[in-house]
Amino acid sequence: MSTRREFISNTGKAMFAGGLVTLAENGDPRMIENKFIHHVYFWLKNADSKEDRAKLLEGLHKLSAVKTIKNFHIGQPADTNRDVIERGYVFSWFCLFENGTDQASYQVDPIHLKFVEDYSHLWSKVIVYDSVDAK
Template sequence: MEAQTQSEKINGEFIHMVFFWLKNPDSESDRAAFKNALTKFINTNSQVVSSHIGEPAATNRPVIDSSYTFSLVVTFPDLATHDAYQSDPTHLLFIEEAQTLWEKVRVYDSLAD
């Protein structure tokens, strides 16, 4: 097996990471409704370059916070595209449809050097 010499760069210079804590994380119907709304949103938004919808991995180390219910990681080519995404009708519709399901949201944004 040949050693990998360079890791593949993430596609998009601006990374938007969102973590959601649902009000009723043990409710299968709430989880399904939230995931459906999130998936519909990401599949219809034109600004997103790449995306990942996930749930906490089964990892257990002191530095890991796995208290969230769902995560969303999306990339954009630049800050301006991210800013347009914030007011895009698909984003606003997702918030309208899903905000009653979450109790907390945390966002971490990162811009490549």
């Protein structure tokens, strides 16, 4: 029977050897590489409506069922206040895809199309930032 320290050490080695942990070129394991990032910001028509806010949040949770989404995050403005910070949006929708092909598939996925059909009447503005690795 191994100790907890030995187990953790051996598990880490196995993950690294198995390719489950990939280090960035600069050796920084925090850097996300070779992924497609899709970040969407939503402004509501009725910004003060708790009902509209709840409906859009419900829709974003439904949208997370798209199979090509590797990871996602639903956010709202943080309680920070500096001149460079945009706080007018209601929700941000961050998705991580393996590649551009998976993101393109997401755009025509029936779940995504249904989301736009069912919830687009709630928003007044949407801004999308798509990004890939800087070369």
